[in-house]
Structure formats: C-alpha cells, structure tokens
Amino acid sequence: MDILVLPRKDLIVFICFAVVVLAMPIWLTPFGAAYPGLMQKFVIFALFAVGYNILFGLTGYLSFGHAAFLGVGSYTAVWSFKLLTMDVLPALVLAVVLSGIFSLAIGYVSLRRSGIYFSILTLAFAQMCYNLAYSVLTPITNGETSLQLSRLDARVVDAAFGVVRGERLPSPSLFGVELGGHAGFYLCAVVLLVAFFVAQKVFNSPFGMMLKAIKSNQTRMSYTGFNTRPYALAAFVISGMYAGLAGGLLAVTDPLAGAERMQWTASGEVVLMTILGGVGTLIGPVIGAWLIKYLENIFSAFNDAMLHRTFSFLPDGLQDGVVAVASKFVGEGWHLTLGLVFMLVVIFLPGGIMEGARRIRMAFGQRSGSAPQTKPDPVPAE
Amino acid sequence: MSDSKRVITRRQVIRTGMAGILATGVAPLVLSRNSWAQDKNFCNNPDSKSSVTLGFNMPLTGAYADEGADEQRAFELAVEHLNGGGDGGMIPTFSSKTLKGNGILGKKVAFVTGDTQTKADAARDSARRMIERDGAVMISGGSSSGVAIAVQGLCQEMGVLFMAALTHSNDTTGKDKKRYGFRHFFNAYQSGIAIAPTLAKAYGKDRVAYHLTADYTWGWTQEESMKNATEALGWKTLTPVRTPVGAGDFSQYITPVLSSGADVLILNHYGFDMVNSLTQAVQFGLRDKQVNGKQFEIVVPLVSDLMAKGAGAAMKGIYGTSNWDWQLQDAGSQAFTKSFGAKYGQPPSQAAHTSYVQTLLYADACERAGTFYPPEVIKSLEDYDFDGLGNGPTTYRGSDHQCFKDVLVVQGKESPANPFDLLEVVDTASKDSVTYDPAIFGGELGPYEPNKCT
Structure with missing residues (x-):
C-alpha cells in the first residue's frame, strides 16, 4: 500500500497540519474568528488554494479563471440538493465530476498557449462562465439573486427513500447527520486533510516531478522527447476538481450559489492567496487563504465605535486622531490593508510568508538537515 | 522511497491520525456545545446577559453604498434613542407607548455592523458572523433585494429575526417570503x-x-x-x-x-x-x-x-x-428629521427612515411580547396596526409580513430651495389602493418554531 505511505518529513507536516486544522475552534478564539461560519470558509478556501497551487505552484501556469470551477461546483451541489437528495455525498461527487469536465474543456483549449496568453485565455473563459451564470443561464443559476433551496424541490432520491417533506427547509446532511455549524466545519476539515494528503502525494510523485520540470524549462522537456501538454492538462484538471470540491463544500455549509462566486475578483483572490503564502509550497497557500479570509471577515467588521474602545487608553485628542487614521484601514477599507500586506510581502518576501518563516528558521540556525521547502525560482540554465 | 527505514505504515498513520482527531476534534465540540447553552431553546437568547445585540448588515461598498451609509446612520440613531439618548426621535410620536428609553426589555441595546458588499455570499458571511460570533438576536439591513432575500433565507434557518430595510422587490414578501422576515418598505x-x-x-x-x-x-x-x-x-x-x-x-x-x-x-x-x-x-x-x-x-x-x-x-x-420623504409634515416625520439632522447635519433618506422604523418596531414587538423568543415576537408583529412613524396608519400584514401604508408619488423639483429640497410629493396613493391579495405572489412563510442554533 505505497499509496498511503508518506516520507517521514511529510508525515510530520501532515500531522502538524491536521492538529492545527482540527484545533481551529481553540486557537482561533483569541482572534475572534472561532465561529463556524468563518472556520468553514477558512477550511474551504484553504482547500481551493491547495488545489490551485498544484497547477500554479508546480507547473507555473498562472490561471486567472479558477473561480469558474468553484462556481460550477457550487451550482452542481445546490442542484443535487434540489433534485436528488439532501445527502452531501452525491452533491460533492457530482461537483467534482462536473468541474472536472469543465476544467478539461477549458484547459484543453487554454493550454495551447503558455505565459500571459494562457492567463488571458483562462480569464476570458471564466468571465464567460460568469456572464452565462449571471444573465444568460438564469433559469439554471437564478442570476444575481442566487440559487437557493426551496421546501418544494423535487429531491427524487429522498422521496424514493420515503423521506417526509418537513415543514421547514431541509439542511444538508451526511447519512442523516445534519451538517450545520461545527459538524459542517469538521466535515470540511476532514475533506481538507484528505485533499492535503493527496496534494502531498502529488508533490512527491514522479508526476509532480514532471510538473516541476515543466515549470523550470518546458522547451528542454520537449527536446528530451516528453510531450508536456498531457501533464499540464492533468494538473489543470486536478486543480479544477479541487476548486469544484471547494465550491461543493461552500454549498454544503451554506446551500446557496451565486454568480459572484465566479467573478474574476474571486479568481484573483486565489492567486493572491497563493502568492501571499508562498507559491509552490504546500502550507503557504493555506496560510494565504486564512490571512485573506480573516482580513475580509474580521477587519471589514470593525467600526469606529470598536476602534474607540480599542484605543481608549490614549488621551482624548490623540485617540480621535488615531481612530481617524485607523478607520481608513478597517471596515470598508480592509482592501487597503490587504493591498499593503500584499505589497510588503511581494517586495520583501518574494517567496511569500513561507519564505519569511524559512528566513526566521535560518536566522536561528536550526538547519534540520532537510532541504528547505521553498527553493528559489530556478534560474534557467544557459 | 519505500525501502527507507523511516517509512511509517498505513496502520501507524491511521492510528496517530485517529488519536489526533479524537484529541483535538472532539474536545472543542464538547467545550463549544456548552457555550450555546440556553434556558429557552432559541438562538442567541440574551436573557442571561445585561445587553441585547442587534446586527446591522449594509452595503458599505458597491453600487448601493450611499444608501448603506445612510442606513448605518439611522441604525446608530435608533440604538441611541432606544437607550434613552438624544431627543428620542419618533419614540414619543409612535402610537405604541412601550418604549421607555431603557433599552429593550430593560436590556441595553448594543449593535454590530457588517458590509454586505451588495453580494449574497458576503452578506450571508457577514450575517453569520453577527449571529454566530456576536450573538445578534435580530438582523436588519438591505439595499439590494437579492441580498435581502439571501439573508432572509439564512435568518429563517438560524431562527433569528430579519427586519428588512431597503428592499423593493415583490419577491421579498412574495414568493421568497419567510416567517422570520419582515418588511416595512413598500414594493414594486x-x-x-x-x-x-x-x-x-x-x-x-x-x-x-x-x-x-x-x-x-x-x-x-x-x-x-x-x-x-x-x-x-x-x-x-x-x-x-x-x-x-x-x-x-x-x-x-x-x-x-x-x-x-x-x-x-x-x-x-x-x-x-x-x-x-x-x-x-x-x-x-x-x-x-x-x-x-x-x-x-x-x-x-x-x-x-x-x-x-x-x-x-x-x-x-x-x-x-x-416610501417616505423628509418634507412630510406629520409629527413623526418632523421629529425624525429633526433628530437625524441634529446629529448628522443632513435630512434622512427613505432608506434611513425605513431602517430606523424597523429597529423601533422590533424593539416594540419584543416589549409587547415580553420576551425575545422569536415566535412570540413574530406573533406580536403580525397583523399589527400602528401609527406615528411617518407613514400614517400602517398595518403589518400577517399573511406575508408586508407593511401597508400610503405610497408617495414624487417628482424631481424644477427649482430646489436648498440642496436637500430635491423631490416634491405630487400625489399620495392611499393604503387601500395599494393593498393587494397576498396569493398573487405565492410563496409560503414556513414554521414559527426556531431552528436550534448550530
């Protein structure tokens, strides 16, 4: 059973990661983020970023259209809830399959080009998907109003098993266990751990090695007789399926699918997450996702009254001044904070937060004998 | 890889993994269950606390940001008045005399705010934060009907009242109406x-x-x-x-x-x-x-x-x-315009008015019900007749949770007397003429009984 075996170093990473993820309700409490809604988002977007990193981190193909697959996953899952059953398994499987098909089609076309042309192609496809969802396919997507469940939906499988239609809206369940709040979070967490494990396997596999080779020098790969496109396409589809799974989980934790999930800003967000955390590292994108979701949900909720309370130890005049400045960076100004953090990271830590962590480790002289995870971008030889 | 001595077998992975899951996963579940402990079985019961938290969810960015900013001003003003601050605004003119300026049911009113970004996803995230983390017993806000409907659906699921502010779509109290959603604003x-x-x-x-x-x-x-x-x-x-x-x-x-x-x-x-x-x-x-x-x-x-x-x-x-205009001459409108103007230096918009009124109506409904228990609050709002909140005699219809009152027909003024004198009321459609049969839009309200907080 080689398939379930990890090298010792990776196993330690995996176990640490599992502990961190599952203990979220404890260590997030001091940050004011330990409520199910946000923890679910943390875990789901970590999953999205880990999958995205398989494409961007390994092959170097910068896709600007991954939100499309996220949206496809969400719509599929909600339709599965509406038409088939409230059980999450079919919803997630269908979400992964359908987003896989979408990514196969889009990847097949887009991967004929590389570099900026590839990015623009994926962006164009994603924007097409968004516009279709927003205004053309409104019978399927319900446009701007978002697709929601209704008590009177068909749910043929549930009906066949004799589930009685209750008086209130049913919620998604796993084998009869309802998945609100913490239960939903733990389901997402387990899915993330499995997906993280798979990503670790991909990074270590010969297939992963091929992808890294594509990133370092695709031309040379072709000259040595490898056809690189199937590998790149496989990476594209895998990451698209990750995105679909993340989209499906979004619908599981909150059964609603809106078109804005597919907008280009959402595609850009996952790129930011990956770059912020560290491209090509396993943990980096996860940290990037958490940071961005934290800023988006917690910073955007600060208002002036809260700031006044925070700075109440300052003298009155100074307090007003500090609050006036600080209020520009919180509330609706959280994008400004994100932009600053992003600039600082890109300028001083081009390898993302993971590079920062590595530098700190180096500074303390703890060379554990293992090679650092982030290698600087390979310089093309010759 | 597999012939290294340091390989750990699948069995070991599973064993350590399970131990980890048990140790870290179950413990917080047990701990956090207690934090939701409730005397009465409903979400965010404030009975054991000295204050009650309301959640205001507005578009602070995007195409409706102006309305959102004005709604926020109105909410802050309403909270101030409920806690006995300022001149009380419309509380003295309100036909119901339960509000005494000592909060709601004797509890001081606190509030939290959030930005909906005029997006359903962001609005629901924000509402969940206010309900799950901050313990809000009521969510208000709006400015986009798409967002209002999305949040209203969430509130029904969570068992928290949604007092919709500016939302004008027929669907909000039509085909997407919910037992936990109430709309004071008129519709298309x-x-x-x-x-x-x-x-x-x-x-x-x-x-x-x-x-x-x-x-x-x-x-x-x-x-x-x-x-x-x-x-x-x-x-x-x-x-x-x-x-x-x-x-x-x-x-x-x-x-x-x-x-x-x-x-x-x-x-x-x-x-x-x-x-x-x-x-x-x-x-x-x-x-x-x-x-x-x-x-x-x-x-x-x-x-x-x-x-x-x-x-x-x-x-x-x-x-x-x-829905309303600050130049209306009734006592309620005048009082509200005066206290809003004194605080912010500009007259309130209709978005501000409906936000303010909804907050007062919620507070009053709790007072009349004598509890925060949502089914009781809902029943005290349903088929409730009131006056003195700027729109004349108004009815909250129980069958679709839509308010019925006069509707103003306005025209842009040719020669405004001041920078705020922009609209002129040219006609008023009576409450009776704009009342319709709720059956034409379909939809169903759903149950009274709250879902348990998850």
Whole structure:
C-alpha cells in the first residue's frame, strides 16, 4: 500500500497540519474568528488554494479563471440538493465530476498557449462562465439573486427513500447527520486533510516531478522527447476538481450559489492567496487563504465605535486622531490593508510568508538537515 | 522511497491520525456545545446577559453604498434613542407607548455592523458572523433585494429575526417570503399602482415604453409591475433590456433607445446605477427628442433623495415613487428629521427612515411580547396596526409580513430651495389602493418554531 505511505518529513507536516486544522475552534478564539461560519470558509478556501497551487505552484501556469470551477461546483451541489437528495455525498461527487469536465474543456483549449496568453485565455473563459451564470443561464443559476433551496424541490432520491417533506427547509446532511455549524466545519476539515494528503502525494510523485520540470524549462522537456501538454492538462484538471470540491463544500455549509462566486475578483483572490503564502509550497497557500479570509471577515467588521474602545487608553485628542487614521484601514477599507500586506510581502518576501518563516528558521540556525521547502525560482540554465 | 527505514505504515498513520482527531476534534465540540447553552431553546437568547445585540448588515461598498451609509446612520440613531439618548426621535410620536428609553426589555441595546458588499455570499458571511460570533438576536439591513432575500433565507434557518430595510422587490414578501422576515418598505407592485394615474395624467394613455432593468430579482419584479400597471393604461411595452448591477457606463444600452420607436424610457435602476443611467440618458438628449409626435419622457419608478442628489439637474421633472420623504409634515416625520439632522447635519433618506422604523418596531414587538423568543415576537408583529412613524396608519400584514401604508408619488423639483429640497410629493396613493391579495405572489412563510442554533 505505497499509496498511503508518506516520507517521514511529510508525515510530520501532515500531522502538524491536521492538529492545527482540527484545533481551529481553540486557537482561533483569541482572534475572534472561532465561529463556524468563518472556520468553514477558512477550511474551504484553504482547500481551493491547495488545489490551485498544484497547477500554479508546480507547473507555473498562472490561471486567472479558477473561480469558474468553484462556481460550477457550487451550482452542481445546490442542484443535487434540489433534485436528488439532501445527502452531501452525491452533491460533492457530482461537483467534482462536473468541474472536472469543465476544467478539461477549458484547459484543453487554454493550454495551447503558455505565459500571459494562457492567463488571458483562462480569464476570458471564466468571465464567460460568469456572464452565462449571471444573465444568460438564469433559469439554471437564478442570476444575481442566487440559487437557493426551496421546501418544494423535487429531491427524487429522498422521496424514493420515503423521506417526509418537513415543514421547514431541509439542511444538508451526511447519512442523516445534519451538517450545520461545527459538524459542517469538521466535515470540511476532514475533506481538507484528505485533499492535503493527496496534494502531498502529488508533490512527491514522479508526476509532480514532471510538473516541476515543466515549470523550470518546458522547451528542454520537449527536446528530451516528453510531450508536456498531457501533464499540464492533468494538473489543470486536478486543480479544477479541487476548486469544484471547494465550491461543493461552500454549498454544503451554506446551500446557496451565486454568480459572484465566479467573478474574476474571486479568481484573483486565489492567486493572491497563493502568492501571499508562498507559491509552490504546500502550507503557504493555506496560510494565504486564512490571512485573506480573516482580513475580509474580521477587519471589514470593525467600526469606529470598536476602534474607540480599542484605543481608549490614549488621551482624548490623540485617540480621535488615531481612530481617524485607523478607520481608513478597517471596515470598508480592509482592501487597503490587504493591498499593503500584499505589497510588503511581494517586495520583501518574494517567496511569500513561507519564505519569511524559512528566513526566521535560518536566522536561528536550526538547519534540520532537510532541504528547505521553498527553493528559489530556478534560474534557467544557459 | 519505500525501502527507507523511516517509512511509517498505513496502520501507524491511521492510528496517530485517529488519536489526533479524537484529541483535538472532539474536545472543542464538547467545550463549544456548552457555550450555546440556553434556558429557552432559541438562538442567541440574551436573557442571561445585561445587553441585547442587534446586527446591522449594509452595503458599505458597491453600487448601493450611499444608501448603506445612510442606513448605518439611522441604525446608530435608533440604538441611541432606544437607550434613552438624544431627543428620542419618533419614540414619543409612535402610537405604541412601550418604549421607555431603557433599552429593550430593560436590556441595553448594543449593535454590530457588517458590509454586505451588495453580494449574497458576503452578506450571508457577514450575517453569520453577527449571529454566530456576536450573538445578534435580530438582523436588519438591505439595499439590494437579492441580498435581502439571501439573508432572509439564512435568518429563517438560524431562527433569528430579519427586519428588512431597503428592499423593493415583490419577491421579498412574495414568493421568497419567510416567517422570520419582515418588511416595512413598500414594493414594486405598489409603486406600479401608485404611479400609474400620475403617468396617465401627465403623459397620456397612448405611449410606447422602453425598459432598462437591473438584472436581478428587484429589477425583474419592478419591470413586471410597471409593465402591468402601464399596459392597463393602454401603453405598449417593447422588449425590455437587462443591465448588470454596477455597470457604471450605460451608453451602450441607451443608444438603441432612440431608434426603438419608444417615447418613454422606464429606468428600473437604483443607487449609483440609476444616477449613472439617468444622467447619461439626459446627456444623450433623450428628453429633448420628439418621438411619435410626443415629447420623450423618462420615468424612474423608485427614487430617493440620495439618488436625486447624485443625478442633480437630470432629475428635474422626473416622476417616481417613494416610501417616505423628509418634507412630510406629520409629527413623526418632523421629529425624525429633526433628530437625524441634529446629529448628522443632513435630512434622512427613505432608506434611513425605513431602517430606523424597523429597529423601533422590533424593539416594540419584543416589549409587547415580553420576551425575545422569536415566535412570540413574530406573533406580536403580525397583523399589527400602528401609527406615528411617518407613514400614517400602517398595518403589518400577517399573511406575508408586508407593511401597508400610503405610497408617495414624487417628482424631481424644477427649482430646489436648498440642496436637500430635491423631490416634491405630487400625489399620495392611499393604503387601500395599494393593498393587494397576498396569493398573487405565492410563496409560503414556513414554521414559527426556531431552528436550534448550530
């Protein structure tokens, strides 16, 4: 059973990661983020970023259209809830399959080009998907109003098993266990751990090695007789399926699918997450996702009254001044904070937060004998 | 890889993994369950706390940001008045005398805010934060019907009351109505009924209308309502054109209007979208044209002071409807305008008014019910008649949770006396004339019993 075996170093990473993820309700409490809604988002977007990193981190193909697959996953899952059953398994499987098909089609076309042309192609496809969802396919997507469940939906499988239609809206369940709040979070967490494990396997596999080779020098790969496109396409589809799974989980934790999930800003967000955390590292994108979701949900909720309370130890005049400045960076100004953090990271830590962590480790002289995870971008030889 | 001595078998992975899951996963579950402990079985029961938290969820960014900012001002003012601060605003004029300025049921009112970004996803995230983390017992806000409907659905699931602020779509209290959702604002159907006689008088009964419609639930229902109301007058309607929310530039949509043969343009737009589309339509010279031998006209079925301010001169002479106007002369409106003006230096918009009123109505309903238990609060709001909140005698209908009251028909003023004197009330459609059968929109409210907090 080689398939379930990890090298010792990776196993330690995996176990640490599992502990961190599952203990979220404890260590997030001091940050004011330990409520199910946000923890679910943390875990789901970590999953999205880990999958995205398989494409961007390994092959170097910068896709600007991954939100499309996220949206496809969400719509599929909600339709599965509406038409088939409230059980999450079919919803997630269908979400992964359908987003896989979408990514196969889009990847097949887009991967004929590389570099900026590839990015623009994926962006164009994603924007097409968004516009279709927003205004053309409104019978399927319900446009701007978002697709929601209704008590009177068909749910043929549930009906066949004799589930009685209750008086209130049913919620998604796993084998009869309802998945609100913490239960939903733990389901997402387990899915993330499995997906993280798979990503670790991909990074270590010969297939992963091929992808890294594509990133370092695709031309040379072709000259040595490898056809690189199937590998790149496989990476594209895998990451698209990750995105679909993340989209499906979004619908599981909150059964609603809106078109804005597919907008280009959402595609850009996952790129930011990956770059912020560290491209090509396993943990980096996860940290990037958490940071961005934290800023988006917690910073955007600060208002002036809260700031006044925070700075109440300052003298009155100074307090007003500090609050006036600080209020520009919180509330609706959280994008400004994100932009600053992003600039600082890109300028001083081009390898993302993971590079920062590595530098700190180096500074303390703890060379554990293992090679650092982030290698600087390979310089093309010759 | 596999012949290294340090390989750990699958069995070991599973064993350590399970231990980890048990140790870290179950412990917080057990711990956190207790934190939801409740005497009465409902979400965020504030009985054991000294204060009660309300959650205000507004668009602070995006196409409806102006309205959101004004709603926030009104919410803060309402909380101040409920806690006994300021001059009390509409509390003295309100027909119900339960509010004493000592909070709600003796508990001080605290509030939390969030930005909906005019996106359903972001709005639900924000509402969940306020419910799950901050312990809000009521969510209010809106400004986009799409968002309001999404949040209303969430609130029904969580068992927390949603007092919708600005949302004008028929669906909010129509096909998407919910037991836990209440709307004080009027809707598109009422706009259509109210404005039709004025349009017939001003523009005649032989007109061809061209609709530009914001492409979501509010736009769709307003377009439908306006179409029905104007076709009943004898107008013809051309195929409507849908525009994305927040489009910014509407020139590509306005150019075809001229060659379409229409002589009236109906703009089913709101917020910055309406400001942009109206300004551009006027700049393109639509109002100077003669079509079919008649003067070309523009109608904006839903207008507010904020939009009139944004559109400036383009708004002059344009007809629309409003839920409320600060220049109304009744005691409630005057009191509210006075205390809002004293605090913020500008008159309140209709968005601010409905937000303020909804907060007061919730507080009053809790007082009359004597509890925060949602089913009781809901029952005290259903079929409740009140007065003194600026709209005259008003009824909260129990069968769809829609408020019924007079609807104002307004026109952009030709020569404003001051920078805030932008709209003129030209007609009032009586409460009876805008009352309709709830069955025409379908939908169902759902159960009273709250879901358990998860």
